[in-house]
Amino acid sequence: MAPGEEGIQRELSRGTMELAVLALIDARKRYGYDLLTSLGSASNGSIAIKEGTLYPALHRMEDAGYITASWEAEGRAAPRKYYSITDGGKARLEALRTEWRRLASGMERLLNGGAES
Amino acid sequence: MAPGEEGIQRELSRGTMELAVLALIDARKRYGYDLLTSLGSASNGSIAIKEGTLYPALHRMEDAGYITASWEAEGRAAPRKYYSITDGGKARLEALRTEWRRLASGMERLLNGGAES
DNA sequence: ACCTAGTACCTTGTCTCACAAGGTACTAGG
DNA sequence: CCTAGTACCTTGTGAGACAAGGTACTAGGT
Numbered sequence: 224m225a226p227g228e229e230g231i232q233r234e235l236s237r238g239t240m241e242l243a244v245l246a247l248i249d250a251r252k253r254y255g256y257d258l259l260t261s262l263g264s265a266s267n268g269s270i271a272i273k274e275g276t277l278y279p280a281l282h283r284m285e286d287a288g289y290i291t292a293s294w295e296a297e298g299r300a301a302p303r304k305y306y307s308i309t310d311g312g313k314a315r316l317e318a319l320r321t322e323w324r325r326l327a328s329g330m331e332r333l334l335n336g337g338a339e340s
Numbered sequence: 341m342a343p344g345e346e347g348i349q350r351e352l353s354r355g356t357m358e359l360a361v362l363a364l365i366d367a368r369k370r371y372g373y374d375l376l377t378s379l380g381s382a383s384n385g386s387i388a389i390k391e392g393t394l395y396p397a398l399h400r401m402e403d404a405g406y407i408t409a410s411w412e413a414e415g416r417a418a419p420r421k422y423y424s425i426t427d428g429g430k431a432r433l434e435a436l437r438t439e440w441r442r443l444a445s446g447m448e449r450l451l452n453g454g455a456e457s
Numbered sequence: 458a459c460c461t462a463g464t465a466c467c468t469t470g471t472c473t474c475a476c477a478a479g480g481t482a483c484t485a486g487g
Numbered sequence: 488c489c490t491a492g493t494a495c496c497t498t499g500t501g502a503g504a505c506a507a508g509g510t511a512c513t514a515g516g517t
Contacts, residue, residue: 232439233355235356235439235443239447246451256464269443269446270443275507278466299512299513322349322352325385329383329386331444354475371495372494391476392498395496421495
């Protein structure tokens with residue numbers, strides 16, 4: 224990446240992580256590593272989260288009561304920590320989704336020169 | 341605001357500020373206080389920036405060479421500090437705009453259950 | 458038997474930044 | 488004269504994104 228522009232992806236996707244994660248977990252329970260790879264592909268590569276960002280974020284959301292965790296073992300592999308959405312998480316998801324759509328339409332309006340007032 | 345939800349607006353609009361500001365300054369030169377009020381109305385209230393956030397951000401963008409400042413006095417009022425976009429700023433704006441559209445379409449896909457893969 | 462790559466979880470330290478809260482100075486209106 | 492509005496700014500605090508590291512297991516290659 225060209226110097227001085229490394230931050231584009233980073234800055235823009237800030238704040239969208241919680242919404243994206245909740246949306247994915249809402250569809251079905253997920254484990255951390257799954258989210259890590261799913262986020263990239265499901266969002267067309269536009270949301271790329273690093274491990275050191277995701278795991279603490281999941282713990283924060285768990286503390287906030289938006290998701291719950293449970294260890295589950297399949298076969299002989301090491302158990303995975305699955306996260307499921309709670310009722311509080313569903314409410315949070317709805318609020319974030321609404322706020323996102325408002326922001327997206329607002330930004331689009333602004334980018335199309337809606338600044339004349 | 342309900343406790344535990346104060347952060348919605350704050351987190352989502354993170355990273356969108358630079359794009360919004362550049363887009364507004366691209367249309368015509370602006371001064372800080374103008375941006376402060378214009379951002380809210382031009383974006384349907386979805387992008388609300390505080391003074392303590394905007395002024396340092398403008399200085400950062402100036403240091404990065406995206407905008408230039410000049411004091412201009414009209415009448416007897418105190419002079420205003422007008423910001424204009426530079427060539428570097430136009431390039432940055434284009435990059436951010438493209439990245440934003442990619443993020444927006446990626447998020448929309450994800451919110452519409454595009455997570456099945 | 459060894460080594461590497463992949464899966465899967467985690468933490469610590471650093472640095473950036475959004476905001477609250479304060480400050481300055483001028484103008485206009487009551 | 489006092490308040491509200493315009494217009495610029497700073498410092499301090501706290502949150503959080505990421506780099507870099509760690510642990511532990513499995514599977515495949517040589």
